[in-house]
Amino acid sequence: MTDLEDAGGVKGATASRAAAPSSTPHDWPLWEVFVRGRRGLDHTHVGSLHAPDAQLALRNARDVYTRRQEGVSIWVVRASDITATSPQERDPFFDPAADKVYRHPTFYTVPAEAKHL
Amino acid sequence: MTATKATSAETSLRQAAIAYSLRLGDDAFILSHRLAEWIASAPELEEDVALANISLDLLGQARLLLGYAGELEGSAGAPGRSEDDLAFLRDDRAFLNCLLVEQPNGDFAATIARQLFFTTYQLALYQALLTSVDERLAAIAAKAVKEVAYHRDHASVWTVRLGDGTQFSRSRMQAAVIQLWPYVDELFDSDDVTRTLAEVGVTIDPPSLRAPWDGHIRDVLAEATLDVPEPGDTLASRRGGRSGLHSESFGYLIAEMQHVHRSYPGAKW
Numbered sequence: 613m614t615d616l617e618d619a620g621g622v623k624g625a626t627a628s629r630a631a632a633p634s635s636t637p638h639d640w641p642l643w644e645v646f647v648r649g650r651r652g653l654d655h656t657h658v659g660s661l662h663a664p665d666a667q668l669a670l671r672n673a674r675d676v677y678t679r680r681q682e683g684v685s686i687w688v689v690r691a692s693d694i695t696a697t698s699p700q701e702r703d704p705f706f707d708p709a710a711d712k713v714y715r716h717p718t719f720y721t722v723p724a725e726a727k728h729l
Numbered sequence: 730m731t732a733t734k735a736t737s738a739e740t741s742l743r744q745a746a747i748a749y750s751l752r753l754g755d756d757a758f759i760l761s762h763r764l765a766e767w768i769a770s771a772p773e774l775e776e777d778v779a780l781a782n783i784s785l786d787l788l789g790q791a792r793l794l795l796g797y798a799g800e801l802e803g804s805a806g807a808p809g810r811s812e813d814d815l816a817f818l819r820d821d822r823a824f825l826n827c828l829l830v831e832q833p834n835g836d837f838a839a840t841i842a843r844q845l846f847f848t849t850y851q852l853a854l855y856q857a858l859l860t861s862v863d864e865r866l867a868a869i870a871a872k873a874v875k876e877v878a879y880h881r882d883h884a885s886v887w888t889v890r891l892g893d894g895t896q897f898s899r900s901r902m903q904a905a906v907i908q909l910w911p912y913v914d915e916l917f918d919s920d921d922v923t924r925t926l927a928e929v930g931v932t933i934d935p936p937s938l939r940a941p942w943d944g945h946i947r948d949v950l951a952e953a954t955l956d957v958p959e960p961g962d963t964l965a966s967r968r969g970g971r972s973g974l975h976s977e978s979f980g981y982l983i984a985e986m987q988h989v990h991r992s993y994p995g996a997k998w
Contacts, residue, residue, distance in 0.1 A: 640773065661775050667886055672775035675782050 642691040643669040645676075647683035655687050666690075745925040746863065747801045748825065749932065751815070752922075752971060753854075754794030755826035758816060760847060761787035762986050763834055772837055779883060783844075786876040791816070793869045817990035821983045822973040829912035831970070831979045835905065838891050838898070842905035844884035849945050850916045852877045853938045862930040885949045892953025903955050910958045914966040917942070922971075 640662040646655035658677050663669035669688040678686065697705055709715070764784035771777040795812040803809030810818075829847055834840045855877055858870035891902040917935045927934040950957050969975065989996070 662773060663775065664890065668890070671883060671886065672773075672779065675779040676775055679778075679782055 640664050643673070643688045644691050644694060645669075645673040646687040646689070647673075647677055648685040649683055650681070655685065658682070660691060663688075742925060742929065743801060745922045746931065747798050748922045749926055750794050750798035750801065750866075752825045752827075754791050754798060754815070755824050756830050756847070756851070757787040757794060758791035759824070759826045759982070760830035760843075761785070761791060762982060763830065763832075763843075764840075766834055767840065776837075780840075783880050783883065786873075786880065790869065790873045790876070793872070797865050797869070813990070817987045821975055821979055824970075824975065824979075824983070825973060826970050826975075827912070827915050828967050828970040828976055829909065829916065831976055831982060832909060832912060833978050835908070836901055838901040838905040839908060841884055841887045841891060842902070842909045844880065845888050845946070845949065846909055846913055847916075848877055848881040848884055849942050850938060852881050853941045854932075854935075857933045857938065861932060866931065881945075885945075888949050888955070889953040892950070892955040899954065902953065906950065906955055907958050907963050910963040911965060911967045913942075915968045915970060918968065918971065920971065 641664075642660055643663055643666075644660050645658050647658045648655045661669065661672050661676055663672045666688060670686055673686050673688055677683070761784045764780050764787070767780045768777055768784075771780055792812050795815045799809040799811055799815055801809065827847075829843060832839075832843055834843075852874070855870040855874045858866050859874065861867040861870065888902065891898040893899070894902075917939045919934045919936055923932065923934050926932045947957055956962075967976075
């Protein structure tokens, strides 16, 4: 690796991706992209991309994920900053909830006067 | 006799408007083609998409402007040329784009420097055209001004990242600024066409765009830790595009851009 790549810089375009795949800056971090649609209230995860920093990640996200009017607001989060559950943890994390029907509010009788529930 | 005078003034105004629409349209069209050359060889996939989006924005502007030039030609008597005729059936000497936009892509830094210089000029110009007495030009500018604001932002953030990046990227970016600097002066040249149109409020004379251009470029280069070229750092200013005198590489660009249309006239897909 050259010092250029170590610093996350941009290689000269004279070496194209096809000609020198090894010189592609794979050290650009991965960013997860969340877009809020025109009528949506929540930012929804739409995908991920590579970018050297947050400002360029926003711009890349704008070009890759909102070019067909998909959104009016974008969040980007460095993928490495997301703490996620692992597949190994799935059973202890989620299975115990499967047989706890009493956690759903289905055992109450709703008074006739209570509307809009 | 006054009627004849008025008619000849009208004719020269129309001729100026045709030339001016062609200039703006050709600037957008040729830069669009240069940027399209990057597709599949930009530094990153995301940048492929970004440059292609910018290219398509410019192509849309070119269609509106060349279409308008053709309409103006038509109202002068004979039917005017269509946007395709103007794009694909003119020879290189009939193109009126500035020399800056036709400069070869070079490395990524050279493309970014070209983008920075041109979009900064184009944004200032379109902002001025918003109040043009020519309603078509004003409407085209109103559509394009948001696009170009983003193009300038894209070029500016990249200039800062390359200039204030690694030693290697900084030297490439500085070299690109020096290499393309000689093509800047032509953007702000005043001539009969611009003066004729400026007098009646269709556009403003290009020299008045220089101060805002200098302001933004100096800010960006300063943030990018790059030097603004001093007289003597660069080659002498190059000119000629507005009168159809282009760089050597322009012939190759035109050949590649037009050959399908010329080889298969009327082909559809």
